[in-house]
Amino acid sequence: MSADAGKSGGEKPTPPREITLTYEEDSEMWVARDEDTGVASQGDTREAALENLDEAVAGYHGAGRSPTEQELRELGIDPKENESGELPDVLQ
Known part of the structure; x- marks a missing residue:
């Protein structure tokens, strides 16, 4: 959480x-x-x-991972039909 910015433990402190x-x-x-x-x-x-x-700001800065095929299917997206790289309607 943001209040943890000054804690040690191997993590880099985040700027204010x-x-x-x-x-x-x-x-x-x-x-x-x-x-x-x-x-x-x-x-x-x-x-x-x-x-x-x-978590949202970390994602904004590029953290995170691509969804798994299972996660896409749970959203009603067929991974094989989403090869273009375009976002499906559910994610726009």
């Missing part, structure tokens, strides 16, 4: 980020937004919103 954290009463969800990247995420709690934001 400006984050906006708001509570949306309509959806009863916390929304966290990284002001530098514009990436936003949400969660049932403040902590969950911040953890989800950390």
Whole structure:
């Protein structure tokens, strides 16, 4: 989570980020937004919103992995039919 930036343990500390954290009463969800990247995420709690934001920002910067064939099938995507590299409607 963002608050762990100064902890040791082999991980590189992350530079400070400006984050906006708001509570949306309509959806009863916390929304966290990284002001530098514009990436936003949400969660049932403040902590969950911040953890989800950390994961989303890492993905924005290229972290992550390609989905497995099983994960694509669970989304209703046939991996053999998605060879073009274009995003299917469900992911746009």
